[in-house]
Amino acid sequence: MLELLVKGGPVMIPLGLCSVVALGILAERLWFLHRTARATNRLLRVLNSNAPPAWDDLLAACRRSSAPLARVILAAVRRKGSPSLSAAERQGADEARRLEGYLPAVDAVVTLAPLLGLLGTITGMIQSFGVLSIQGGDNPFAVTGGIAEALITTATGLIVAVVAFAGYAWCQHVMEREVHQMETVAGDLLERAGSS
Numbered sequence: 001m002l003e004l005l006v007k008g009g010p011v012m013i014p015l016g017l018c019s020v021v022a023l024g025i026l027a028e029r030l031w032f033l034h035r036t037a038r039a040t041n042r043l044l045r046v047l048n049s050n051a052p053p054a055w056d057d058l059l060a061a062c063r064r065s066s067a068p069l070a071r072v073i074l075a076a077v078r079r080k081g082s083p084s085l086s087a088a089e090r091q092g093a094d095e096a097r098r099l100e101g102y103l104p105a106v107d108a109v110v111t112l113a114p115l116l117g118l119l120g121t122i123t124g125m126i127q128s129f130g131v132l133s134i135q136g137g138d139n140p141f142a143v144t145g146g147i148a149e150a151l152i153t154t155a156t157g158l159i160v161a162v163v164a165f166a167g168y169a170w171c172q173h174v175m176e177r178e179v180h181q182m183e184t185v186a187g188d189l190l191e192r193a194g195s196s
Contacts, residue, residue, distance in 0.1 A: 008152035009127075011120035015113060015153065019160045022109040025102045026167035032101065033174045039067035040181060047185065058189070068095035068178060072186045085190060092182050099175045103168060110165045117157020124150030 008015075043065045047058070059077065062070035075091035076084050128147050 007148050008156060009120055009123060009149040011116055011123060011153045012156065015116050015120075015156050015160055018109045018113050018116065019163075022106050022160065022164040022167070025106050026164070026171065029101050029103060029171050030167070033099065033171060033178070035066075036068060036099065036178060037174065039065055040069055040178060043067045043070055044181070044185070047189075068092075068099065069182050069185055071095060072182050073189060076186065076190055088186050088190060092179070092186070095182060096175070096179050099178055103171055103175075106164050106168045106171075110161050110168060113157045113160035113164065115157070117154040117161075120153020120157065121150040124148070124153065 043061060046061045059074070062073045072088050072091045072095060076088035078084075078087065124147060127149060128144075
């Protein structure tokens with residue numbers, strides 16, 4: 001495997017860095033989003049219990065929870081009197097940014113990795129044509145090194161992009177579900193509190 005990476009040429013170094021960055025961020029986000037989803041599900045079980053909790057009990061459950069939804073609800077009722085929808089929206093936007101974390105860097109890797117693979121293709125082909133121009137067609141094996149470099153970097157760039165994109169898409173799906181829950185559940189609760 002190491003020999004294959006060496007044959008890919010110098011472009012394999014930034015491709016390797018891209019893969020490490022993408023995998024590190026995705027692993028951290030998947031763990032974070034998993035913990036967040038569990039906390040949200042626990043809070044939703046309290047909210048959707050057979051006997052809906054009293055407002056004070058609900059706030060106590062939100063204070064104990066680490067779910068983004070809990071922080072949105074608490075931000076809305078921080079002031080005395082009627083709940084503040086604008087405070088809930090601001091907190092919701094902050095929570096959405098927290099859920100996203102460094103995922104934009106993974107999105108950049110999805111774009112950058114195939115371009116680096118293409119750069120490796122070009123440098124490999126330049127190497128092949130350079131050897132061909134010096135040695136002519138007498139030594140076809142000398143030309144294959146550049147072609148191998150071109151193909152290895154192209155394949156590596158595409159593999160890194162596909163893996164990063166799959167992880168990114170899954171994280172986006174989980175984030176959108178969390179944000180949707182924040183909007184609908186917090187909106188319903190605030191409406192109920194405002195009418196009571």
